[in-house]
Amino acid sequence: MDEPAFGPEEILRVLEAHGVGCVLIGGFAAVIHGSPYLTNDVDIVPADDPENLRRLSDALRELHAKVWTASEPQGIAFDHSPKSLGEVRVWNLVTDHGRLDLTFAPSGTDGYADLVRDATHLLVLGVGVNVASLADIIRSKEAADRDKDRLVLPVLRRLAEES
Amino acid sequence: MRGGQIIREARKRAGLTQVELAERLDTTQSAIARMEAGGTEPSFTRVAEAVRACGVELVPHLARLDDADWSVASTNRTISIDERARRHAAALRFARAAREAMARG
Numbered sequence: 621m622d623e624p625a626f627g628p629e630e631i632l633r634v635l636e637a638h639g640v641g642c643v644l645i646g647g648f649a650a651v652i653h654g655s656p657y658l659t660n661d662v663d664i665v666p667a668d669d670p671e672n673l674r675r676l677s678d679a680l681r682e683l684h685a686k687v688w689t690a691s692e693p694q695g696i697a698f699d700h701s702p703k704s705l706g707e708v709r710v711w712n713l714v715t716d717h718g719r720l721d722l723t724f725a726p727s728g729t730d731g732y733a734d735l736v737r738d739a740t741h742l743l744v745l746g747v748g749v750n751v752a753s754l755a756d757i758i759r760s761k762e763a764a765d766r767d768k769d770r771l772v773l774p775v776l777r778r779l780a781e782e783s
Numbered sequence: 784m785r786g787g788q789i790i791r792e793a794r795k796r797a798g799l800t801q802v803e804l805a806e807r808l809d810t811t812q813s814a815i816a817r818m819e820a821g822g823t824e825p826s827f828t829r830v831a832e833a834v835r836a837c838g839v840e841l842v843p844h845l846a847r848l849d850d851a852d853w854s855v856a857s858t859n860r861t862i863s864i865d866e867r868a869r870r871h872a873a874a875l876r877f878a879r880a881a882r883e884a885m886a887r888g
Contacts, residue, residue, distance in 0.1 A: 627877055629868065651865055651871045656855030658874055728796050745868050759792050775852045777784040779860070 623660075623693045629745040631662050631683060636677035636747055641667040643735040645726055645752040645760060650772065652744060653754045654779050656773050660661075661719030665752075667732040668724050672749035673702035676722075683715035729756065729762025754780045786830040787818040789841065794819075795867035807836040 625781050628648055635642060647655070677700055678759030686695025695714040705711070711722040725731040738753040754761075758776050761769035794804050794815075801815040808815075817823045818833075825833070834872040859867050 625879065626872075628872075648871075651867060654856050654859035654867065656852050656859060658871065658878065660875070714824060730798065734795075745865050755788060755791060756795075758788075759795050762792065763796060774846070774849075775856050778853055779786075779856055780788055781784050782857075783859070 623688075623714055624716055624718050625712060628662050628718070630717035630746050631715060631720055632744065632747045633639050634682050635664070635676075635679050636749065638675045638682070640679050641672045641676045641736075642676075643730065643732060643739045643750045643752050645723075645735065645757055646721070647772075650749050650754075650757050650776060652742065653757070653776075653783075655776060657775075661721050663721045663723065663726075665726060665729075665732050665735055666725055667736075668704055668706050670706075673706050675734050677702050677705055678706065680713070680715075682719070685713040685715045685720065688712045688719060689713040692707050726760045728759045735775070754783065785821055786825045786827070787821055787823075789830055790815070790825065790833045790837075791819040793834040793837040793839045793841075796839060798836060804833065804836060808833060 642664040645665055647657060647659030648662050667679050668671060687698045688695055709724045713720045729735055735752050735756050736750055738756055739750040742749060758780060761773055801812045805812045806875045818825045832867045
């Protein structure tokens with residue numbers, strides 16, 4: 621079975637409705653900054669205080685989030701609590717509206733407090749979202765240093781240079 | 784990419800504050816802030832020196848110029864954020880439909 625169609629604004633809308641404190645990073649944040657590269661997931665960096673983890677857990681329930689793996693792209697059901705969410709630093713999930721990756725400390729960063737400092741609060745398709753600065757997206761991709769990161773970095777650097 | 788942006792990236796990666804980097808370079812926090820913000824443009828030598836003070840090496844790499852992706856990105860800069868998101872969604876829908884058509888043969 622295929623993954624659900626990607627609806628980033630729906631994922632972000634539910635996170636916002638539950639008051640989840642998070643910063644959007646990764647490929648979709650780069651698209652908002654002007655990147656021409658397509659992405660199939662939303663990457664967020666949530667704050668990891670207990671109250672925010674409770675809100676996050678509630679939002680994930682509403683999104684029917686499951687654990688994504690390449691062999692089970694429709695997801696594996698999992699039970700979660702604020703505590704269990706905070707104990708794992710990276711979650712690859714699939715929701716009713718496509719892929720959602722949670723990372724508490726993306727490569728090259730110290731997590732939410734580090735990223736929110738230079739993030740910009742934007743309205744994207746009617747949804748309020750903290751978008752990581754282009755410089756921080758570049759920093760994270762530089763540190764991750766995967767093939768797909770190296771591919772997009774020249775254009776992201778040029779966007780940063782000309783912004 | 785501006786030299787100040789490279790310095791900021793190296794400093795953040797090293798987990799240093801502007802004050803700490805300034806101490807390592809025997810300069811002031813405000814000088815670091817000006818370089819990072821683009822108020823002053825540091826020389827290549829100064830950038831390399833600052834990066835090294837962060838415990839990172841600046842390795843220049845020359846690559847063939849390919850403006851194909853930049854052409855799309857530069858267009859994206861002229862349209863609204865919502866329009867960027869909509870065009871991205873439309874491109875994904877097209878790619879998905881194409882994959883499904885391919886699978887159907």
